[in-house]
Amino acid sequence: MPSQIPSATAAERAFAEALRREGFTGEVSTGASDRVVMATDNSIYQILPGAVVFPRDEADLALVARLLDRPEFHEIVLRPRGGGTGTNGQSLGGGVVVDCSRHMTQILEIDTEARRVRVQPGVIKDQLNAALKPHGLFFAPELSTSSRATIGGMISTDACGQGSCVYGKTSTHVLSLKAALVGGEMLETGRAPYAPRAGRGGEVLRVLDEISRDEAALIEERFPKLNRALTGYDLAHIRDDDSIDARAVLCGSEGTLALIAEATLNVLPIPAASALLLIFYPDFQAALRDARDMATLGATSVETIDSRVLGLAREEAGFPALAHLFPQAGAEGVNIVEFTGDDPAALAARATALRDELSTAPGRLAITIASGDEVAKVWGLRKASVGLLGRSDGAKRPIPFVEDCAVPPENLEPFIAAFRAVLDREGLDYGMFGHVDAGVLHVRPALDLTDPAQEPMIRRVTEQVAALARQHGGLLWGEHGKGVRSEFVPEVFGPLYPALQRIKAAFDPRNQLNPGKIATPDDGALWKIDEVPMRGQMDRQVPQALRDANTSAFACNGNGACFNRDPRDVMCPSYKATGDRRHSPKGRASLMREWLRQGGPEGKADADFEAEVKEAMDGCLSCAACATQCPIRVDVPKLRSAFLDDYHARHARPLRDHALDHLEALMPLAAKMPRLVNLFTTGPGAALLKRAGLTALPAFPVTRPALPTLRxxxxxxxxxxxxxxxxxxxxxxxxxxxxxxxxxxxxxxxxxxxxxxxxxxxxxxxxxxxxxxxxxxxxxxxxxxxxxxxxxxxxxxxxxxxxxxxxxxxxxxxxxxxxxxxxxxxxxxxxxxxxxxxxxxxxxxxxxxxxxxxxxxxxxxxxxxxxxxxxxxxxxxxxxxxxxxxxxxxxxxxxxxxxxxxxxxxxxxxxxxxxxxxxxxxxxxxxxxxxxxxxxxxxxxxxxxx
Structure with a gap:
């Protein structure tokens, strides 16, 4: 029988109790369901943590960090977690997950005159931009996951996406940070000449000052000159003349150095107008070659998608409204070229002139122009590409593990040609889209990781692609951080890797913050891509028949579209109301997978865990928004129905279920005696129904119009x-x-x-x-x-x-x-x-x-x-x-x-x-x-x- 969920360790339980005892105001959980939901992200990996904490404020974060210094908790490790920015297991691991997305979600200050904002780390990017829009401002780094990407997560991976050649990365717009260091001290970053000071913060600044001075020549030589040189521990930007700033190493550090409590960000004026040229090509490589010329036209961004992604986009509910912009059904590649400006009329004239000029060149099938509201809708389809690529009818699913290489833009086309050759030799299908102006293309090969024979391809393909990226002057990671891919860090940094270790030791001397990622404070090991438990290894423990019967639970790739907190968006009202990730499609799919793995339909699942799954399923409204709004089409109402059917084969149903079971059949009969029935819906008998579990019932009409019935x-x-x-x-x-x-x-x-x-x-x-x-x-x-x-x-x-x-x-x-x-x-x-x-x-x-x-x-x-x-x-x-x-x-x-x-x-x-x-x-x-x-x-x- 598959193993049950291991309990938290004695130390983890003691740590949780110490938090509660010493005034932690957020939630602390060692419950199985919270831990199962936190065991996966948008990567191929699955690692169960021992506990999850949801801090409510800065004081809670400081308490978490302070307890780490106590000798009895030196073996405790923390896994800081944001949301919507990692595809490589950045926040996964054993220990205690620290999730700020539930409570630390306040926009603390908007200073329109200085064009800056102060936010807590759990603020979502789209939430921030919605608050800034009335002021004509926006936070510029763009992500396809902006509906659920937290600012803390963006900072921790130094996230960016569309438009980065103009707007830069997240770190470009981070003015200062407040972060809790191991021991509880709050470090407030800011550019200033180095001055000795006491405490862990003083040690951090001393080490940064020494490294930035002593290694300046090597840093200049080794750091790639790329728009997407996402390295974390950004040695190249610690020093500016005689000043240093710890912000440079915290951005992109993936939770390995400190717990981010607050960020002050630079914001920009929203462009008055934007227009898109959509350029269609007979083959994808032609689109890549042409993208280099598009980038020289002064575009804000140049994005490319292939025919597979375009085909998936055509299936989206919003596509018919844009169909006139996509006339070439047989196109193998599309370049989306954006121009922005402050004069809508001049911008429209420029777009038209460029279309007419570019249409004269051979090799382009068609060019269309999107303007006004169409622009946001086209980018909405493009944003959906991340999730769309995970959708598949078969067991093989496109997955992220080599999907964000960055090379100089002039090398992108030959790099991708060689990349495709690697995948073709392995016999893999794949889809591609990305930011060609920045030299980044997302490539997701399709694998079935429930098949043990396909697991070795993770290493084979990764090593070949990493070598290709180096050969073309780039990096294996250009957008989504390192995470489990940290084994390649020493090779990339070369003689500078000891400097990373010194920084890690200054911030985190006992390796308690997200160990195994980016750097160790000593000679400890970094994680390896094929030595970390994978989701497929757990899923294959479920009989194939059960996997086939609950396809969407296993299809969920953790892209997190269901973590959208916009109250006006139709996706998952139960998650919006609770902020509890167990009550999201991703959470419920994760719980269902684990329940099936334990043999739930046969009554073999752990009873306490099964009760927690039941609670999560009961919270689902069965509105079925997830079945269309989730890019993967995770259908929780169907999963819920299957779970309840199996569950109640072994557990008695409450009285209300028996009443609702016959609801549709009995309602016409009840309508024939409305006065009697209304005694129990809106009259004195309503109290009886409320005790039976039903309330707020409508009244049956006493008079009814004659209807033209058909026999x-x-x-x-x-x-x-x-x-x-x-x-x-x-x-x-x-x-x-x-x-x-x-x-x-x-x-x-x-x-x-x-x-x-x-x-x-x-x-x-x-x-x-x-x-x-x-x-x-x-x-x-x-x-x-x-x-x-x-x-x-x-x-x-x-x-x-x-x-x-x-x-x-x-x-x-x-x-x-x-x-x-x-x-x-x-x-x-x-x-x-x-x-x-x-x-x-x-x-x-x-x-x-x-x-x-x-x-x-x-x-x-x-x-x-x-x-x-x-x-x-x-x-x-x-x-x-x-x-x-x-x-x-x-x-x-x-x-x-x-x-x-x-x-x-x-x-x-x-x-x-x-x-x-x-x-x-x-x-x-x-x-x-x-x-x-x-x-x-x-x-x-x-x-x-x-």
Whole structure:
């Protein structure tokens, strides 16, 4: 049987207890689930830590560092962790993880006059730029992972990406740092002449002063003259004339020297305008060769993607809105060339002139121009490339381990040609994209590391690529740091490596901060790329059948797109509400993998760990945003359903589960006796249901409009030219039948007749509960009816977006299409004569429509545009109700917290009408804020009837 999770060591438990005892105000965990989630990042490695701490403030960080100096804790090691910047195991390892991303997330000061900000290390880059935007400023270093990259992580890897030739790296914009040293002393960096001082900080500055003076000639000789010379311990920038600054070695040090507590950053004015040239080529090497010339045109950035990445981008929900910019379906390479300026008209004229000029040269298939809002959307697709490359249908998946080499830009094309030859000899598929102006290209070979025979390729390919990078004047690491690749550091630094060791010894004499990475204070070993436990080694312990049945759990590559904290973004509302990474798609996928490894479906998993997995799965709203918004398409609702099905085969279900199990089937019956049922939903009996685990339930309407029902025997007589069949869902049919009547009235005015099909449960409620066999039975019955209706040739329409989404995701792929009402109505109203309206209307789509991008909202825009109404659609995340989830007593507080994040503002009075397409959303707005939202169909009827 696979081994269970080892417990924290006695020393780690004692360290955790000492923190709690001495006033640590954040969280301290030695729980298995927290440790499992922290055992992986976006690399190929997996190492279980002994404990995880989440400091709340600078005092907590200082306490952690101070305890390290006590003799009883000299064997404790720390693994500082940021987020969104490492692909090489930088923050992985045994010991105690220090994660500042949960609490230390404050922007402390914005000084617009001096153009500087002070932030805590857990601030996310996009969060910072959102706060700076109203001031016309931005933090310039750009990352594809900016939606979850923390400033502390960016500093620790000296991160950069697109536009680095103009804007530089993170270190370019770090003005000063405050960091906790081993022993608890706070070091505040700043450029100043060296002056002796006491303490560890004094020793650090003395060593930096000596090295920067004594090794100046060797530093000048050895350091690569590259835009992306990401080395960490940046000896070349310690000294400026007679001044030294410890900031130079802290940036890029990957948590091996100190714990970053605060950063002061330089920020820049946002360019007034930007434009992109998208240049298409018949082969990828041609794109690389041409990129060198593009870089001489004064571009802000030049990015290249290959046909594989472009093909994946075409599958994204946002691509249709940009399809006109990508006319060359057969292109093997695309250069994206950005120009920025303060005069939009002059910039547009320049872009047009360049397109016309460049189009005359042979070898370019097409050139298009993106401007205005299109620019951000194109870069959004490009940013998604990191995650997109990890998506694969087979066992082989593109993985990062040699993906960020940096060479002089003039050497990039021959370097990549030789790189591709290495991969071709190994028989590996791969995708490529990157920053060609800086000489960096991301290359991710596809391997199946659950196959032991493929593991040796990690070393074979890495050594060949490292040699190629040296041969072409570059480095193995140009963007994503060293981490596990630290074994190559002594070779790269050569005679300067002892200087790194002296720096490490001054900061961390006992090698307690992220040991094994970059440098040791003595002759200790650095980590090696094939001597660190890999994820595939753990995954292969799971039987193949279970891996196949839970594909998306094993597909998760830890890219962290689900760690997006933007409250208006639809991805993972439970993570946004809790800040707990266990309650993210990445966290839940990690827990599921470990539970399967332990033999969970057979009841072999550790009971305490299984309970923690259950808690994490219960926190999932089953909104399914991850199934489309995660680049890898990790589908947590399906994983949750599978887990609950197996779990409850061995554990009794609570009473509420039995009630919800029959929800869809019993609701039409309950609707026939609304006064009696309402005694238990909104009346005196509601207390009984609350004790059973259900609360905030809607009332059943006492009066109901007559609906044009359709009997099964009448299906064959339907007229496709006139009839429209509504496939009813329980929520609309039972709680809001007036919307069905409104739809019938609208269609009547459009010359169509609505017929309401016989009601069948969709199975969604049972699937959410993990009653998969029962859900399948209900889905089969509904599918049979849909096929019978489709055979009549009549258009079918549904109203509730969540149920329509279930038809797409949970039913057979060849199921006849049930149209969304907006798609049907936009077609029927294209030529309708209607009276214009001056109403101000806000529409809040259901999150299952949000994830479809323009496809989910264009229909409603077109419908209301017929009346001259431009819909206001503010960005929102989930409302927090998510079907029955928000009606469960245990979830109610979190449900309301989720509503407050984006829906409270979005539903605030102001427009003439506020509409919501989801029943749960309308119910939640009523329960939380007392705001009655209408369905768009209801307003549409009012407009058409004058």
């Amino acid at each position: 099964e025997a009448e299906i064959a007589a339907l007229d496709p030219a006139r009839d429209v069949v509504l496939v009813p869902d329980a929520f609309t049919l039972v709680f809001e039948p007036q919307i069905v009547a409104d739809l019938a009235a609208v269609l009547d005015r459009l010359g169509r007749r609505l017929r309401v099909a016989p009601y069948r449960p969709s199975g969604k409620a049972r699937r959410v509960l993990g009653r998969r066999k029962g859900a399948d039975r209900q889905a089969e019955a509904q599918s049979a009816l849909l096929r019978q209706l489709a055979a009549s040739g009549v258009p079918m329409v549904g109203i509730e977006p969540a149920i329509l989404g279930s038809y797409r995701s949970d039913f057979a792929a060849d199921l006849p299409q049930v149209m969304a009402p907006q798609d049907l109505l936009s077609e029927l109203m294209a030529t309708a004569q209607v009276a214009p309206s001056a109403l101000a209307v806000r529409l809040l789509p259901h999150c299952s429509e949000r994830v479809r991008g323009a496809a989910g909202s264009n229909g409603w825009r077109a419908v209301f545009a017929r009346f001259g109404i431009t819909l206001d659609m503010p960005a929102t995340s989930c409302c927090g109700m998510a079907g029955t989830w928000g009606h469960e007593t245990r979830n109610r507080a979190t449900s309301e917290r989720i509503f407050a994040q984006s829906w409270d503002d979005a539903t605030a009075p102001g427009p003439d009408a506020i509409l919501a397409t989801g029943f749960s959303c309308r119910c939640q707005a009523d329960k939380v804020a007392g705001r009655a939202l209408a369905h768009p169909i209801t307003l549409l009827r009012q407009l058409m009837e004058g």
